[in-house]
Amino acid sequence: MSDLEEQKPGVSRRTVTKAMAWSVPVVALAVPTPAYAASPGVIELSGLGCKLPGNSQDTFKGYAFRASIQNTTNAQVTVTITDMDLGTSDLGDVGIIDLNTCTLLGTNTFVIPANTTLSNVALVTENAATSENGALIVQYTVEGVPDTASATADGLPPIQGNTCEENVFSATERTCINSIVA
Structure with missing residues (x-):
């Protein structure tokens, strides 16, 4: 518009368009993020354990390691425990036993109720290829989200x-x- 043109009273389309661009509300999408995705590990290892006698057990011929499990x-x-290793040895399947109730919670996969700590x-473990000491590593998923717990295991009697x-x-x-592994 030139200076010579007559200005019309009111608000121009350009002003309305600019105002609309700044006044459109921002919509935040609420995408649920699992609380466990940001929380610390569910399984905590102490590194303490004992070797199970090899040929006297039918199911598990490996080790028993002390742990705690928490769902906050x-x-x-x-x-789901996807892998458990001691040093360079794959320990195979893992049975999870609640020692307070003497209950097998599962083999590799188990459910932890809401707001529960199993201390x-x-x-x-199923395997114990050698009487190895060293890094004990448990890889697992919580509802599909990967995590790892580790400890040093020495002197497993x-x-x-x-x-x-x-x-x-x-x-x-x-x-x-x-009684559970026999």
């Missing part, structure tokens, strides 16, 4: 010995483990 969310979660758990009872599992806990 308001929903139950499914945990007295044994992870019992036989489960039927006094050293295991004094340092790792009580007599009651050892009886529980043996």
Whole structure:
């Protein structure tokens, strides 16, 4: 528009368009993010464990490791152990035993109820190719989200010995483990 043209009273289309561009509300999309995605690991290893006797067990011939498992969310979660290694040895399938109730929660996959801490758990492995010490690594998923727990495992005594009872599992806990894996 030139200076010579007559200006019309009111608001121009250009002014209305600019105002609309700035006044359009921003819509935030609420995409649910699982609480466990940002939380610390669900499985915590102590590194303490005992070796199971090789040929006297039908199902698990490996190790029993002390652990705790925690779900701080308001929903139950499914945990799947995808790999467990000690040093360079793959420990195979893993049974998860709640030592307080002497219950097998599952083999590799188990459910943790909402807002639950299982502070007295044994992870019992299928294999023990060698009597190896070193890095104990558990890789797992929580509802498909990968995570890892690790500890150093040294001096893993036989489960039927006094050293295991004094340092790792009580007599009651050892009886529980043996009753489930036998």
